[in-house]
Each structure stands twice: as C-alpha cells, then as structure tokens.
Amino acid sequence: MSAEGVRARVRAEMTEEIKTVARRHLATDGANLSLRAVARDMGMASSAVYRYFASRDELLTALIIDAYDAVGEKVENAEKREKGGHVERLLVTAHAVREWALENPHQWALIYGSPVPGYQAPVDTVAPATRVILLIARIVQDAYEAGAIAEQAAITGGYADELARVAQQFTPGTPPRLVGAAFSAFIHLCGAVSAELFGQLNNSVDEDRRGYFEFQMRGAAAFIGLG
Amino acid sequence: MSAEGVRARVRAEMTEEIKTVARRHLATDGANLSLRAVARDMGMASSAVYRYFASRDELLTALIIDAYDAVGEKVENAEKREKGGHVERLLVTAHAVREWALENPHQWALIYGSPVPGYQAPVDTVAPATRVILLIARIVQDAYEAGAIAEQAAITGGYADELARVAQQFTPGTPPRLVGAAFSAFIHLCGAVSAELFGQLNNSVDEDRRGYFEFQMRGAAAFIGLG
DNA sequence: GCCATAGAGAGAGCAGTGCTCTTGCTTTTC
C-alpha cells in the first residue's frame, strides 16, 4: 500500500509486541503489571508506550479482549473437531476451556478472576466474553432439537423470566429451564477451573485433577438432562 | 493483669484497628491496598505500621484468615438455627455464604478470587479455609447416615482414591462418590457466587440473582441425591 | 526509686510505580 500503510503497519506491530511483552509480565506481576517494566523490556522509554495505549487500563482491556478471543477460538475449534454425541461435545468443550486456563493461568485470572480494583470493563469486552457460554448454549439447543433431552419441569419466578429473555435472544425455542441448566453448566465450569487455578484444591485434590474436573462436568451434563 | 498485660492489650487493639482500617481500604484498592494510606488514616507514620505487621503480605494474611473465619462463623450459625431437613440445611448454608459475600465482596475476592501476585498463602490459612466445605460435608454425611440419600453408582479412578482419602479423614463411612458430590456442591457454590460478584452475570441475570443462585444450589443438591 | 532495656513512633531516604508535559526528530501530506 501507500507509505501511510507502512506507518500503520509498524504501529500495529508495535502494539502487538507491547501486548506480547505485557502478557509475559502478567505471569509474574498479575493484573498490576508495570508499564515501565514492559517499556524497559522493549528498550524504549515508558512515556513512549503511551503513544499506543492511553493508560495501563487500556492495555489491560486489550489483553482481556485478546484472552476472551483466545479461549473462545480454542474452544470453538476443539468442539468443531468433535464428532461424537452431545455429551461428548459438551465435555470436549469444557476440557478445552480447562486446558486453555492451565496453559494461561494469568489470562484466566484476568477474565474470570477478581476484577482489578478501579478497573471498569468497557463494552468492547462484552461480545468476546460470550463466546464460550454461547457455544455451550448451542450444544444444548442442538440436543434439545434432536430430542436428546428428557422433558423437565418448568421453572417460574423472576429468574425464569430472565432466562426466557436470554433464550429468545440467543437460542429461540429452547425452554428457559434448559437455558438455565446450560448456564448452570457454564457457572460450574468456571467455578471448577477457578478453584483448581486459585488454589482451593490444594491439599485435597492434588493428583487426578482432570478426573476431578470430568466429575464436575458430568454432573453438569446430567443436570442438563444429557447422559 | 500486670502492667505487661496493658502493653500487650494496647498492642492487640492497635493490631485490630489496623486490620479494620485495612479492610475499609480493601473496598477501594482491592488486594493492592496501600499500607501508607492505612497509616495515614490512623494518623501515624507508615513506618510505625511495620511494628505490627512485618510486611504488606503479612497484613494480607491476617485479613485472609479473618475473612475465612468470618464467613465460616456466619455460615455455621445460620446452619445451626435451621431446623428443617437436609436440603434446607444445605440451602441455608449456601445462601449464608452468598449473603456474606455480597456484604463483603472484597474480602470474598481476597479468599476466593485470583491470588494476589507474588503472595504465597502460609499454612495458617489452611484450617480456617476448610470451615465451609466441612460444614457441607457434615450435612451430607448426616443425610447419608439418616438414609435420606438414594444409592449412587460408585466411581473409580485416581479422583475416587483421593476422595476416599478425604472421606476417611473428615467424614468416615461416607462413600467417596457422595463426598465428591458434596465437594461438587461447594465448587458450584463458589463458582456461582464468584460469577455474581465478578461481573459474569451482568447483562444477562440482572434482577433475580437470588433466584439464579437458588437454582444453582438446588441443582447441586439434586446431584448429591437430596431433594 | 533508679536505670538499663525493650518497644513504639517519626522522619528521611531508596528504588520503584503511573502518568503528564515539554522538547526534539522523523515521516507523511499538501
């Protein structure tokens, strides 16, 4: 392209490199990573980084969006390759989430851990954040439409209304109760992964953590009415 | 007591006051609270605080232990007052945990959120950390011994072995499969509360969050074989 | 009751942080 394009490309490369270095620092410093340290690693002045990210929070936001997209893409690919039934699709999805989390514990903490103090997630993060739960919902919807799920008692109340609203938007035709069960599986999934990563399992489940996780997710599948 | 006792008591009071002020700061600054700001609030030099806590991490450890004990005590009291059946006891326990978490979101983040970078939890935190899960295990054991839980298929594998070991130590006589279900309820409980507090529910479950939580916990109870 | 001592607090100082502002320099645009 034009020379303008060159500058834009260099800028994009710099932006990407800053994020890569920042991700490395995430491992040692967690969410309160040092912008100055990142700049030092890149051999540039700390003030120069502000040409690319207006603040540390903005850099964090970029990392958060990337993390959501990374886990989303990994999980979607894993599920796409699975040729088994609905339970298998659900389990392979869950295990893919866990594996990504084990590979990138600090990015997991960034998106599913305690929010960093004073940081307000902007709207840009909402869409990428929904990829995993949407995939689970789609699997459950597929199973429902295939008649693979036994009839369940309907639920009522405010939560049921909210579930109905969500169902209408993302998985029309699926009963609210079932959407609730899918959501429940997602909550259980996140809780199981976070418990493993954040140390709640230490001194009680130390060896077969994959078995632990499988047990949780089979329970979640059963609650959905699968398996 | 003697004059020595006076000094010791003043010291204990100061220690307690520092923790109280620090807990207040936790709300705005999260885990990276400022020791200097705490000192400023107390009208003393920051260096003086180091007479009471050797480092910020040591202060954090004290807050963590206090938090575990606070939620543990609240939950144990709530459960003690409940005169209903096993499901009711489990639900009142779960709701008590959630209510404490909603009242003290930053203390919840401290104990069940992402670990603070560079911080290594000392052994002193292990015992207080087990109070809630032990209470749940006791309820499940009671239900089992009362014959209130239907027979379940046993599980095998490494995780089952670990469960058996845990069962032998804390709830002897209870089948590993059932201990696993109790543990699963605890994991689900923590995940549900964290999801609510850490923002995963925003834009999908905004009104009846108690109903949402109740739904999760009834699912957990069903997995145990209750209700 | 006296006096050495241990405990408590204050202040200065070090190295680090996020972020801003000013100053030069280079690239793009007209």
Added chain:
DNA sequence: GAAAAGCAAGAGCACTGCTCTCTCTATGGC
C-alpha cells in the same frame, strides 16, 4: 519544499513498599 502529524525521549510529580536511624516512653530487675 513547507506544514502538519506522529513518534520517542527525558524530566518531573505524586505515589508506593520498605529500611534505617533517631528519639521518647513504658517496662522490669535491682
């Protein structure tokens, strides 16, 4: 070629955790 826009660097501000030194006071042995 001149004007404008983008980039990088450096100094500086207010803040942080933590250490060290100094002073003062309450404590315990005699």
